[in-house]
Amino acid sequence: MREGSTTGDRPYKCEACERAFARNEELTRHRRIHSGDKPHACDLCARRFARKDHLGKHRKTHLDEAHKRVHVCSQPGCGHRYTRTDALTRHQWTAHAIRRCSRWQPPVI
Template identity: 40%
Template sequence: HRRVHTGERPYLCPQCGETFMLSSHLLVHQRSHTGERPHACEECGKSFATRHGLLHHRRSHSGEKPYECGVCG
């Protein structure tokens, strides 16, 4: 948590030089270079680099819309 305050970013991507506060963020970033997409949709097979991407995609199958527009509903 201290890195949030100090700005320390000790994890360096060897391919592009981008730095990260957390090693897990570096690992996810490295997928942008390798093309790895380990999170696959069980319903249609589409794959995603992040679990969040998969969870967001699943809504396209369920029709779930967790956010509502303040103007049009």
């Protein structure tokens, strides 16, 4: 059985705020909130990030317009344009109340 997978146990506790996690990797990532550690650096500018996935999203901002994939809202008369699908999804949720299913929730940006 994977560590903390089905039991709901959260044995990894933050010493600074008592928040608990099921996996040690989650605790390690969380600790960066308190320490301010940002080990992931953009090689094109001076920005640094605590999370590797945030650096990946940031790197896309350096692409020139010709290389960016653009997602356009398909609602009649709208035409809002986004470079990230999660931003388009959030727009469709908030501006047009478009949901994929009754249990669907918009992504957190």
